[in-house]
């Protein structure tokens with residue numbers, strides 16, 4: 001049976017240019033049961049498990065997000081009562097999830113008439129949220145298919161060409177930036193709301209602004225993400241732009257100067273050759289983030305420093 005069901009005409013037309021709905025066949029998969037997710041969270045490095053209260057508004061500022069001081073395992077076991085929002089990051093590091101992710105994206109790409117060999121940096125993020133939780137307004141610097149596994153989710157999506165919603169400066173990348181973006185209620189009339197029930201999903205292309213709320217039950221969902229050569233290039237330019245802005249050197253947007261863009265990509269890759277081997281350790285990742293981008297870059301350690309339990 002196919003993992004993904006989509007309208008091939010719509011998918012071929014919109015795959016990289018606009019959101020659209022899909023269906024999937026993963027809602028009953030054993031790797032998404034709560035007991036399995038407890039074991040997964042306990043096995044992960046602390047900086048790969050982010051959680052906070054889910055009682056937020058779409059425009060909640062990062063510094064105003066209430067933390068939850070509770071062991072990770074207890075939050076998941078009691079997700080029906082903890083009013084929590086949690087993400088388990090980079091679950092593709094676990095072979096079973098990597099296999100699910102790869103099979104899913106291969107299937108989706110083939111049906112959309114896209115060559116899956118162009119997809120790189122496949123990453124999976126599992127979201128575990130209490131009822132009526134909110135993920136504030138933000139953008140993601142990757143291609144994504146968000147699938148709903150348990151409960152209901154409503155994803156409010158906004159035009160990614162509208163710079164009055166999110167400016168080019170706010171699209172720059174930096175570890176010191178919290179993902180949440182400035183939001184005001186007047187934006188809402190520009191949203192398209194996709195309702196996701198179990199076995200539904202939404203194709204969400206690169207950097208389309210969105211915020212998300214869960215329904216009246218706890219929710220489990222997974223972001224199936226990847227990058228294309230174009231996304232890799234844009235991210236390198238936007239990371240260099242964000243880093244240079246931190247040192248007082250604001251830059252033009254990608255595409256304004258192809259020569260400068262190319263130079264930033266070369267510089268990015270040269271720095272990566274030095275830094276990437278060091279980043280394998282969590283301690284070194286934390287030190288590097290703090291040294292280059294300041295203390296805010298480690299924001300997701302939050303109030304609770306305890307290890308997942």
Ligand SMILES: [Fe+2]
Nearest residue numbers: 138139140210
């Ligand atoms: Fe997102």
